[in-house]
Amino acid sequence: MELKNNHTIAELGLLLAVAVILGYVETVIPVSIGIPGVKLGLANCAVLFVMVRYGAKEAALVSILRTVIIAALFTNLSMLLYSLAGAICSIVVMTIVCKGPFSLYGVSIAGGVAHNIAQLFVAFAVLGASHAGVWWVTNYLPILLVCGLSAGCINALIAGNVLKKVPSRKVTV
Amino acid sequence: MSQNHLQIKRADVVLAVLVLLAAAALFLCGRLRGYGTSADYVIVRVDDAEYGRYPLSQATVVKIETPYGTNELTIQNGTAYVTDANCSGGDCMHMSPVTAQGGTIICLPHHVTITSASGNSGMDVLAQ
Structure with missing residues (x-):
């Protein structure tokens, strides 16, 4: 990782704070639709922003740090496993997809879907999949896929518009 | 990614359709199996x-x-x-x-x- 200068470090710190706040907002105002684990994932907006502006490594750093910070400050630590698995899987997939012929929408959708699939696998591992395994895959996974798709679109829209409004820094030190 | 991040590309649409198709296919599989139709x-x-x-x-x-x-x-x-x-x-x-x-x-x-x-x-x- 090459953090070129103090400006970059400061900006990434700022964006990490934005990601943490977005995650906090979501825990305060949960958009519950009766399905556990389904949320908008607003913090991913900040991660998308970092990915476009700075690069995949920086985005991975922000993503994983905000997951740990949000879990430690606002949510149950026992849920850290879920969010961490989701964040890591999401950032890996987004890094790969980023190099392909996709716009921000495609990258964000892939990240959202990957995040949800990863969390499903953690749920398999924690709860044991043997008894309700078929139910998980036929009833829960389709919902998770559609939610990952929609959330991905919304986050891409937000991040894309923020990217347009916030000019990239041209100052060199 | 191109400079205009919100310009929807064909690949985005393909990805979205694939995700929806996968969801629909899994959902239909569940229905066809008649999973949990008359539980007591x-x-x-x-x-x-x-x-x-x-x-x-x-x-x-x-x-x-x-x-x-x-x-x-x-x-x-x-x-x-x-x-x-x-x-x-x-x-x-x-x-x-x-x-x-x-x-x-x-x-x-x-x-x-x-x-x-x-x-x-x-x-x-x-x-x-």
């Missing part, structure tokens, strides 16, 4: 080990004590739902109830799953 009792599991079976026909309130926390399962008028949970989120209290048509309630923090089931196994024990 619910099975509560903690950590994949059976905690108890309760008939849907009998109104009852069950305290589910797990090493991670407590959930309160209420069965009334043929539907089973969670009425209390001492976790922070309380997602399980907002999930659709388990009925004769099926359904599953999951409490991730307490490792609890409540699923519907039908058939003979276990019913002899329950007959009171």
Whole structure:
């Protein structure tokens, strides 16, 4: 990782704070639709922003740090496993997809879907999949896929518009 | 990615359609299997080990004590739902109830799953 200068470090710190706040907002105002684990994932907006502006490594750093910070400050630590698995899987997939012929929408959708699939696998591992395994895959996974798709679109829209409004820094030190 | 990040590309559409198709295919598979069409009792599991079976026909309130926390399962008028949970989120209290048509309630923090089931196994024990 090459953090070129103090400006970059400061900006990434700022964006990490934005990601943490977005995650906090979501825990305060949960958009519950009766399905556990389904949320908008607003913090991913900040991660998308970092990915476009700075690069995949920086985005991975922000993503994983905000997951740990949000879990430690606002949510149950026992849920850290879920969010961490989701964040890591999401950032890996987004890094790969980023190099392909996709716009921000495609990258964000892939990240959202990957995040949800990863969390499903953690749920398999924690709860044991043997008894309700078929139910998980036929009833829960389709919902998770559609939610990952929609959330991905919304986050891409937000991040894309923020990217347009916030000019990239041209100052060199 | 191109400079205009919000210019939708063909690849985006293909990806979205693939995701939707996968979701639809899985959903149809579940329906075709007729999964949980006529359940008559619910099975509560903690950590994949059976905690108890309760008939849907009998109104009852069950305290589910797990090493991670407590959930309160209420069965009334043929539907089973969670009425209390001492976790922070309380997602399980907002999930659709388990009925004769099926359904599953999951409490991730307490490792609890409540699923519907039908058939003979276990019913002899329950007959009171």
